[in-house]
Amino acid sequence: MLELDTSLPCGDIAQEEQLDHLDPLRHLKDDTELEGIISSDGLTRPSASVSELLTALPEQSHSVEDGLLKLSFTHRWDSPPRLLSISLVVDAAPGCGGLAWPAGQILANYLVQKGPKYIKGKTVLELGSGTGLVGLAVGALGDAKVLITDQAPLLSIMRSNVSLNNLQERVMVAELNWGSPIPADIPPPDIILAADCVYFEPAFPLLIQTLRDLSNSNTEILFCYKKRRKADKRFFTMLKKTFAWKEVSDDPNRQIYSREAITLVRLFKLKSSNGSP
Secondary structure: OOOOOOOOOOOHHHHHHHHHHHOOOHHHHOHHHHOOOOOOOOOOOOOHHHOOHHHHOOEEEEOOOOOEEEEEEEOOOOOOOOEEEEEEEOOOOOOHHHOOOHHHHHHHHHHHHHOHHHHOOEEEEEEOOOOOHHHHHHHHHOOEEEEEEEOHHHHHHHHHHHHHOOOOOOEEEEEOOOOOOOOOOOOOOOEEEEEOOOOOHHHHHHHHHHHHHHOOOOOEEEEEEEOOOOOHHHHHHHHOOOEEEEEOOOOOOHHHHHOOOEEEEEEEEOHHHHOOO
């Protein structure tokens, strides 16, 4: 198992990392960043600066009566129903992973637009699933085996959301700690999904190790993230030793969310990283 790298470089990044160790989720809790994007109950809230971004996210509503967040995706496919809806229990108590972040909504919406044929017969694994939104949207699309994974504190939320959407036959919840050996009950995925997983710098090598362990040069990897700080560039400096990447160009919402520093890329594992020449 890899250990967290606690060595601190010089300058401003050192101060950033020290603050990260005190509060790993502080970048996700910054209200100035989140204004207009998300609130503590998991809802998008209006703001003039990001009003255009709302058009790229699924329609959503919050039920005061049962406390659920409902996200509705429109699409052009005959099946599933034209309005694909996912209901979520959202809870900030175990950390910011318990909320429905914009990068996850954008990735889920992209997959819904790609349609059932894209995931048909595939094994799909989501890393850092949090509420499970992205994996649940894939499960609702059709014939795929879906695994939503995260650390132990978030598993109960994920299980609740699987049951809430009646997806027990298609979506499995599993604990997966980045940098640890892949559990024997997690099969090699055909598609790996990750949204908003770049926020805690000491975990960067752990995430990359897990991506490497789960994939080969044929694995489809979709990675959606929000650029938050200069230190995030270090993740991609580490990543390029094992993966190449290219920005996804067939998402009609790309120009909208890119203006809010959100990017969706497709990763390609380098063949030399598979142990082959």
